[in-house]
Amino acid sequence: MAASSLIVKNVCNHITLTPAEQEYFVSLLQPMELKRKQVLLKEGEICRFSAFVTEGCLRGYSVDNNGYEHVLSFAPANWWMADMYSLISQKPGILYIDALEDTSILTLSKIHQQTLYKEVPAFERFFRIITENSLVAYQQRLLDNLSLTAEDRYNSFCKRYPSLINALPSKQVASYIGVTPEFFSKMRNKLLRKQ
Amino acid sequence: MAASSLIVKNVCNHITLTPAEQEYFVSLLQPMELKRKQVLLKEGEICRFSAFVTEGCLRGYSVDNNGYEHVLSFAPANWWMADMYSLISQKPGILYIDALEDTSILTLSKIHQQTLYKEVPAFERFFRIITENSLVAYQQRLLDNLSLTAEDRYNSFCKRYPSLINALPSKQVASYIGVTPEFFSKMRNKLLRKQ
DNA sequence: GGCACGGGTTAATCCAGATTAAGAAAAAAG
DNA sequence: CTTTTTTCTTAATCTGGATTAACCCGTGCC
Numbered sequence: 001m002a003a004s005s006l007i008v009k010n011v012c013n014h015i016t017l018t019p020a021e022q023e024y025f026v027s028l029l030q031p032m033e034l035k036r037k038q039v040l041l042k043e044g045e046i047c048r049f050s051a052f053v054t055e056g057c058l059r060g061y062s063v064d065n066n067g068y069e070h071v072l073s074f075a076p077a078n079w080w081m082a083d084m085y086s087l088i089s090q091k092p093g094i095l096y097i098d099a100l101e102d103t104s105i106l107t108l109s110k111i112h113q114q115t116l117y118k119e120v121p122a123f124e125r126f127f128r129i130i131t132e133n134s135l136v137a138y139q140q141r142l143l144d145n146l147s148l149t150a151e152d153r154y155n156s157f158c159k160r161y162p163s164l165i166n167a168l169p170s171k172q173v174a175s176y177i178g179v180t181p182e183f184f185s186k187m188r189n190k191l192l193r194k195q
Numbered sequence: 196m197a198a199s200s201l202i203v204k205n206v207c208n209h210i211t212l213t214p215a216e217q218e219y220f221v222s223l224l225q226p227m228e229l230k231r232k233q234v235l236l237k238e239g240e241i242c243r244f245s246a247f248v249t250e251g252c253l254r255g256y257s258v259d260n261n262g263y264e265h266v267l268s269f270a271p272a273n274w275w276m277a278d279m280y281s282l283i284s285q286k287p288g289i290l291y292i293d294a295l296e297d298t299s300i301l302t303l304s305k306i307h308q309q310t311l312y313k314e315v316p317a318f319e320r321f322f323r324i325i326t327e328n329s330l331v332a333y334q335q336r337l338l339d340n341l342s343l344t345a346e347d348r349y350n351s352f353c354k355r356y357p358s359l360i361n362a363l364p365s366k367q368v369a370s371y372i373g374v375t376p377e378f379f380s381k382m383r384n385k386l387l388r389k390q
Numbered sequence: 391g392g393c394a395c396g397g398g399t400t401a402a403t404c405c406a407g408a409t410t411a412a413g414a415a416a417a418a419a420g
Numbered sequence: 421c422t423t424t425t426t427t428c429t430t431a432a433t434c435t436g437g438a439t440t441a442a443c444c445c446g447t448g449c450c
Contacts, residue, residue: 064342072334085331094338121316128323131330136280138333139267143289145340146373147259150437171397178341183437185399231418345407366427378407380429397445404439415428420421 003031003054007106010052010078014129015122024119028112034058034099041097047086049107053077056103059172060095071175074100074164080130081105100168145178151187153177198226198249202301205247205273209324210317219314223307229253229294236292242281244302248272251298254367255290266371269295269359275325276300295363340373346382348372 004026011017017025030049034040034056041047043063051058058075060083072095075081086093087110108116116123144153157177158165165173174184199221206212212220225244229235229251236242238258246253253270255278267290270276281288282305303311311318339348352372353360360368369379 062338062342068342070338070341072338084327084334088327088331094335117320121319124316124319124323125312128319128326131323131326132279132283135326135330135333136283138330138337139279140289142333142337142340143257143265143267145337146265147257147263169397179436180438181398182400182439186401187437189399364427374406375408376428377409377430381431382407384429392450394449395447397447399444400442402440404437406436406438407434408436409434410432412431413429416426418423418425420423 003104003106004029006054006078007052011123011126015126017120017122021120021122025116025123028116029106029108032105032107034103034105036099036101036103038103039096039098040105041083041093041095043094043096044092045086046090047083047093047095047110048090049109050080050082050087050113051075051097051105051107052080054104054106057100057167058097058103058105059100060097061175062094063096069096069175070178071172074161074168074172074176076164076167100172150177150179150183151191154184154187154191198299198301199224201249201273202247206318206321210321212315212317216315216317220311220318223311224301224303227300227302229298229300231294231296231298234291234293235300236278236288236290238289238291239287240281241285242278242288242290242305243285244304245275245277245282245308246270246292246300246302247275249299249301252295252362253292253298253300254295255292256370257289258291264291264370265373266367269356269363269367269371271359271362295367345372345374345378346386349379349382349386 007029008017008022008026011025012022029052032051040051040058053075055077057077058081059071060073060075060081061069061071063069073081081097083093083095083097085091086095090110113123144156148156154173154177157173170184170188171181174181177184179187202224203212203217203221206220207217224247227246235246235253248270250272252272253276254266255268255270255276256264256266258264268276276292278288278290278292280286281290285305308318339351343351349368349372352368365379365383366376369376372379374382
């Protein structure tokens with residue numbers, strides 16, 4: 001199955017597993033199909049699994065007091081997604097997670113993740129490493145938000161995620177870099193005229 | 196020694212270690228004293244260790260193109276600090292780390308950390324857990340920056356770090372929440388007048 | 391076909407927070 | 421205690437980006 005070979009490859013980028021361990025890992029995963037706009041997790045719910053995207057794209061976002069959405073992260077194919085706060089604490093979360101297009105995922109429940117840690121301790125290492133990488137990305141993004149103009153953040157986004165920039169509705173990119181769709185439109189036209 | 200008992204307690208909050216493992220861990224640490232304003236790491240240098248603060252307070256920050264500083268994190272006693280990007284990749288980093296007051300730290304070199312993972316695999320778990328917690332905090336802070344006004348971010352900071360608010364120069368808090376010292380001063384006076 | 395709806399654009403107006411400048415207060419350093 | 425350096429404050433002005441509102445366009449969908 002193509003989906004599980006993708007996730008095994010993703011894992012084996014960072015740790016080495018025996019064939020038996022690979023098989024065991026895959027046996028803990030639950031495939032799931034999402035339609036465009038289908039909601040996987042709502043604010044206030046407890047996040048009971050991580051999702052690995054094998055096709056399509058997920059979006060994690062929060063909704064503020066004024067009803068505006070703020071995109072925390074996108075997860076295209078080969079990325080992991082969860083409401084980490086809720087997943088760790090098993091308390092009601094703050095994120096919505098939905099599908100920006102028809103999307104296939106493999107879910108790993110919190111319970112299975114914990115048994116996985118016991119059975120195959122190398123997964124402690126795997127999740128440590130991807131969490132570290134994720135942490136670094138969020139630190140950089142925070143610094144970008146503190147120090148760059150919207151224009152520079154947009155350029156930064158284009159460089160870092162060249163494949164996403166044309167795949168996503170610009171509304172979503174605007175939300176990710178932290179501006180309104182109106183301003184985003186104006187800004188992008190200005191940049192186009194420049195070049 | 197009080198310093199090493201503090202760090203052992205910090206670790207044993209999340210994993211259990213035998214006395215021998217504890218002793219081994221402590222043997223890998225190097226104590227270090229920093230004077231107020233002393234710089235531990237500069238932008239462009241490679242970060243070769245994590246620092247655990249036993250007394251005082253460290254600050255991690257970047258300097259933008261206009262020479263303005265942006266505080267990424269504070270590390271008071273009982274916190275860890277590093278330029279994670281550089282520590283992981285062993286490439287030149289983007290952060291400065293300095294001491295806001297006279298500070299005592301225990302350093303764990305990247306090399307020692309790696310042998311520690313081999314000798315005491317539970318440390319994979321420990322660093323996974325504190326990295327996860329850190330990730331969640333940065334995600335929340337990013338969402339705060341995307342969705343809250345400066346005033347709300349200040350209130351949020353006060354709630355989350357009540358002990359830091361009076362210990363730190365307000366200039367530093369201003370930088371952390373992402374406003375200028377001038378605006379911070381104005382804002383705080385407005386809040387005082389309100390109550 | 392018509393029609394509702396979400397996504398994108400444009401333009402006018404508005405405002406949170408930056409910038410600039412200068413002085414006051416506090417705290418290091420000597 | 422004095423000097424120097426930093427930090428903090430106040431006030432005037434300015435601006436990046438938000439808000440509001442209107443319109444356009446594609447694309448389901450009845």
